[in-house]
Amino acid sequence: MVRTKVEIKRIEDKAKRHTTFTKRRQGLFKKAKELVKRCDAQAAVITFSLAGNIFAFGHPSVDSVVNRYTAAPEQDEEAEKKGEDGVVDEETKEDEETGMFEVPVKDMDMEELEKLNVAMEEMKKKVVDRINGIVSSSKNEEDLGLP
Amino acid sequence: MVRTKVEIKRIEDKAKRHTTFTKRRQGLFKKAKELVKRCDAQAAVITFSLAGNIFAFGHPSVDSVVNRYTAAPEQDEEAEKKGEDGVVDEETKEDEETGMFEVPVKDMDMEELEKLNVAMEEMKKKVVDRINGIVSSSKNEEDLGLP
DNA sequence: ATAGCTATGTTTAGTAA
DNA sequence: ATTACTAAACATAGCTA
Numbered sequence: 001m002v003r004t005k006v007e008i009k010r011i012e013d014k015a016k017r018h019t020t021f022t023k024r025r026q027g028l029f030k031k032a033k034e035l036v037k038r039c040d041a042q043a044a045v046i047t048f049s050l051a052g053n054i055f056a057f058g059h060p061s062v063d064s065v066v067n068r069y070t071a072a073p074e075q076d077e078e079a080e081k082k083g084e085d086g087v088v089d090e091e092t093k094e095d096e097e098t099g100m101f102e103v104p105v106k107d108m109d110m111e112e113l114e115k116l117n118v119a120m121e122e123m124k125k126k127v128v129d130r131i132n133g134i135v136s137s138s139k140n141e142e143d144l145g146l147p
Numbered sequence: 148m149v150r151t152k153v154e155i156k157r158i159e160d161k162a163k164r165h166t167t168f169t170k171r172r173q174g175l176f177k178k179a180k181e182l183v184k185r186c187d188a189q190a191a192v193i194t195f196s197l198a199g200n201i202f203a204f205g206h207p208s209v210d211s212v213v214n215r216y217t218a219a220p221e222q223d224e225e226a227e228k229k230g231e232d233g234v235v236d237e238e239t240k241e242d243e244e245t246g247m248f249e250v251p252v253k254d255m256d257m258e259e260l261e262k263l264n265v266a267m268e269e270m271k272k273k274v275v276d277r278i279n280g281i282v283s284s285s286k287n288e289e290d291l292g293l294p
Numbered sequence: 295a296t297a298g299c300t301a302t303g304t305t306t307a308g309t310a311a
Numbered sequence: 312a313t314t315a316c317t318a319a320a321c322a323t324a325g326c327t328a
Contacts, residue, residue, distance in 0.1 A: 010187050020324080021186035022296065027322060028178050028190075031305095035175055035194070039168040040157050042195040045179070046216045049188050054219055066213050069193045072201055105273045113278050120271055123252075127267065128218040130252050131260050167307080169313065174305060178322095198312095 021049050029057050042068070052135030168196050176204050189215070207261045210268045 011017040025047055032045045036059040044058035044065035058065045108116065158164040172194055179192045183206040191205035191212035203209045255263065 009184065011185050016324090017186050018295080021182070021188055023323065024178070024182045024186065026296095028175070028182055030322090031171070031175050031178055032192070035168070035171045037156065038158055039164050039171065040197055041168055043175075044193045045190070046212050047182070047188060047190040048212070048215065049186070054216065056216060062216070065193050065195070066217070068195065069201065069203060069209070070213070105270075105277045108277065110278070110281055113274055113281070117271075117274050117278070120267060120274065124214070124264075124267055124271075125218070126252050127260055127264050128215055130255070131215060131257070131264070132219065134257055134260070163308090165312080170306065173313095177305095200312095 018049070018051070025049075025055055029055070032057055033059075044069075048135070050135075052132070165196070165198070172196075172202055176202070179204055180206075191216075208265050208268065211261065211264045214264070214268075 011020055028047070029045060032043050035041060036043050042059055042065050044056070044062050046054070046056045046062065048054055056062045105113070105116075158167055175192060175194070179190050182188060183190050189206055189212050191203070191209045193201070193203045193209065195201055205212045252260070252263075
């Protein structure tokens, strides 16, 4: 059969999901390259597959775009709230509402703040490492079936 | 006239270029959202128009994807011995000595980790803002004596 | 995992508002 | 800056290899 109208929701079948990821990732990168070239703009695209593979594209480079974004005074975050497929925005908002850390930053003095900052840096590394660890493990599991 | 075969090169006319940028940026973001939703992947897109406007989208957040990219061990490395869960163990021990965060990162699943990551991002901003606030005020006090 | 195929849904250049 | 319109160009689901 040929193509039918497709609903944008999570693909349950693992193999299909990966195939679709590969195709759509290629399409996304192509679009980004066209945008950059036709409009003389700067852009970066970073993707992680569930298997943990990293794919990134950036013009003039991923790092330069990321740095510029990080250093931007005000991040407009103009990620639309139009709610077409905007499920992602809701999830992000949900995260903001979790309020995992209710530390009274306002009342801390400089010394406390510096300690807190260092502690957070270390914790952050742990979390990222843990994420990468999980991803790597699942990647290994998937690879078991391959020759 | 309707559309002709288009060559992917820089659009010289400024107004046209901006119009195309707006359209194609929207298309790019839509594609990114579909990729995230259908394939359950993480992705971030950051664009700067020539006018300097920032547009960014990320799941679960721009920062988390950027940080994960920055912290990635090696770009296309196959998961080998480093992917075991035990990576975090030593640092966790160290953390207990600090006593500031007793969060059991080791036992958290992916979803929890993502939320934690986002929560830390925001907390970090608060702390940095607070530090900047202190620095600014003390700076102002010093400035009182200057011409 | 990635590539070719094809029918069909989707995006977008050109234009005007 | 963004939006509506339309037809041509384009991307891609479902297959196969």
